[in-house]
């Protein structure tokens with residue numbers, strides 16, 4: 001579903017664009033949570049029966065067959081000129097969300113059914129499939145975690161798993177806080193940590209350090225999935241943006257925002273986040289439901305959207321401020337179109353409608369594809385597809401250089417106009433055909449060997465029998481697409497040299513240019529024919545752990561033989577595997593779990609420099625700042641004696657007895673002297689400064705044994721010899 005949807009059935013189509021533009025500037029919470037009443041109005045046409053729904057895909061094709069055929073006739077040409085489209089194939093799900101997997105298969109998922117999602121009361125699962133392009137077969141991978149991930153954001157984790165944020169909670173189209181991960185090796189789903197906020201229509205962006213940025217979908221405060229799976233909020237980066245914002249990591253490492261609205265921005269996702277907004281407007285167009293694609297290092301193509309504009313622009317974010325330049329417009333105005341980077345770095349526009357209709361207009365579908373060439377800045381109209389692909393349709397580059405175009409439907413307006421495209425078509429671009437008009441497929445260069453992992457900035461070898469004829473080498477990030485937004489795709493050209501039977505290419509310079517994760521490696525020959533891709537992984541630059549000693553305190557002193565308790569704080573972007581404690585270069589011991597501590601016992605006289613060294617799961621380590629401690633000789637006890645009264649002294653009845661004491665400490669200081677009677681059992685008082693004295697007022701009659709006790713700065717105590725005195729009675 002979509003924000004403008006409730007307010008714009010076909011009957012109010014003329015207001016649709018203005019309403020969308022208006023709504024986009026309202027707070028996102030309003031956008032993401034239309035009222036149930038709005039939807040009841042929008043879905044005034046009764047939900048269809050399962051049978052009727054099954055018939056819808058055919059009805060859509062029948063209703064648009066003439067238009068599709070006319071579009072095909074309008075673009076004559078040989079396959080090497082305009083490419084070819086396959087016949088549509090029925091699919092078990094609508095390709096609302098699709099992601100290419102590292103095994104070359106495609107994950108696709110939609111919702112709980114073919115009707116508008118808000119017509120279903122229960123949202124406890126999601127229909128999902130893995131499609132294998134090699135065999136054209138499907139494997140059911142329904143999401144059975146108890147949640148509907150319809151209208152989630154999706155992008156690839158470092159290992160090629162697909163991370164999903166948010167989804168659809170109920171018939172009121174509330175978001176969900178849940179995150180999910182699809183494992184392509186086991187075809188299984190698992191839950192990740194919950195986000196702080198419910199999200200519906202969020203964008204997920206793989207960042208330079210392997211973290212996943214989650215923006216919008218309702219709340220204005222972005223969140224980041226950290227590499228250890230926990231989620232932090234970017235509390236200082238609250239910003240109201242349109243739903244499904246367009247974000248790509250830029251050469252400066254920030255996430256660059258290129259639309260769909262026209263204020264260009266950049267988000268520093270470190271810590272709690274910070275936005276920068278640029279004054280330069282992009283183009284005066286709100287490109288709601290247009291396409292964007294980072295087709296070269298720091299260069300983004302935007303095309304279509306809004307009121308089905310033909311306009312396209314290029315944004316160069318390599319400099320300190322973004323530079324926007326014109327490029328040729330498309331031949332067809334489009335909204336709800338997809339923009340897909342191909343194996344050679346060109347960009348393919350597919351689908352959409354030309355009337356500016358918010359979600360779908362069966363009378364104004366755009367069937368012809370168009371190819372944008374970054375070298376010339378021009379578009380070429382290509383073959384027309386057979387099914388109109390509008391709201392909830394997607395397009396995805398496959399590892400063999402073809403393009404999957406799928407989906408469309410599942411919304412109130414879709415039901416009203418009887419639009420459903422529960423099928424898929426495959427586009428074979430012109431570059432795969434012999435340049436002789438014959439329609440035969442061209443021989444392709446083959447990548448027979450390449451490393452599974454290519455480290456940033458490093459040269460690596462690509463073995464190919466066609467080395468001498470290779471003209472281009474590039475990486476294309478695996479796509480993850482929904483709602484006209486590919487959250488992952490980017491094309492990175494690679495420098496290379498030709499050898500005999502092999503090329504030496506240089507991996508992208510850094511993680512800003514190629515955020516870590518899965519990529520397709522393509523080589524393209526001098527005729528422009530691409531190889532089948534070899535999957536390669538660009539590893540994350542692993543951050544070293546942080547560590548500091550929390551104990552002992554700097555300069556702490558101990559007495560021999562000492563027990564020095566060592567303790568450290570250690571953190572890492574992934575995990576800390578151990579903390580070792582050192583005296584100089586000598587390892588004392590280690591701790592593998594927090595709180596990290598070690599008791600260093602039997603420490604003799606001396607001065608020591610102690611450190612802690614933390615090591616993370618990838619073997620990177622950091623050593624703390626040193627702390628110096630001193631171990632002194634054993635503490636000498638203080639001296640203590642009573643200097644007056646003298647032993648045997650006699651006092652009168654009710655006398656005040658002044659007790660004077662002497663105390664000293666040879667290796668420190670006396671902190672207090674306490675005065676006792678009853679041979680030390682009853683404390684009279686104390687004095688903390690010399691000369692030490694105490695006046696025992698109106699001492700009771702009788703014989704008293706007095707003592708004093710001195711305490712030194714190390715806590716050692718000495719009790720004096722007793723002094724016996726007598727205090728007379730009233731009658732002597």
Ligand SMILES: [Cu+2]
Pocket residue numbers: 001002151392483
């Ligand atoms: Cu939607």
